[in-house]
Amino acid sequence: MADRPYDYLSSLGARLAIARNELGMSQKKMADALGISLRAYQSYELGKRSIPVERLVELHRIFSVDLNWVLLGVDAVRLKHDLFALEEFEVALDKYLSDNGISLKSEKRGAIAARWYRSFLEGKGVIMDDVHTWIELLKE
Incomplete structure (x- = not known):
């Protein structure tokens, strides 16, 4: 049976929370950095909503967060490249x-x-x- 969308969103939200904690940021500071409301960001971490691609790009651009890991739970090899x-x-x-x-x-x-x-x-x-x-x- 295929994963239900909310199962995927819950996993994605958990990885967002882990990434944010590794950066030592509060949800409010992360929301501000990504240019979104605190309420919207909280809904992404809780797996209630899908985070827009544009915000994911900002997450990577500003903080070098591995989007392969955030989206799929696997490490990207290319991020380590020079x-x-x-x-x-x-x-x-x-x-x-x-x-x-x-x-x-x-x-x-x-x-x-x-x-x-x-x-x-x-x-x-x-x-x-x-x-x-x-x-x-x-x-x-």
Whole structure:
């Protein structure tokens, strides 16, 4: 039997309350931060109403709350990512390829970026000389 909507809303409300408590905020302060009335916010935590998407976006934008967890009860992997570092690496990779007249198919370039990024997230820095070696191995 499928979950009834109020069962889902109760679970979502409980996760909202947990997130708010982890931030050390009162219901009033959270409501103010999200631009809603206290009564509306309380109804979300109690599972009586569904929180609007716009308020969820604000919750994430202001407090970096994991919306995957709030909505589904599971952690999102991507929130731990450092997209700025990946972007910097991709710019450096493109510059190196261009400066050296090297052409790589997009899937090979993607494999290099993915391998570098996986190492970065694991805390195993990869020096650019190693990346250059990978490029030499994959050159067409």
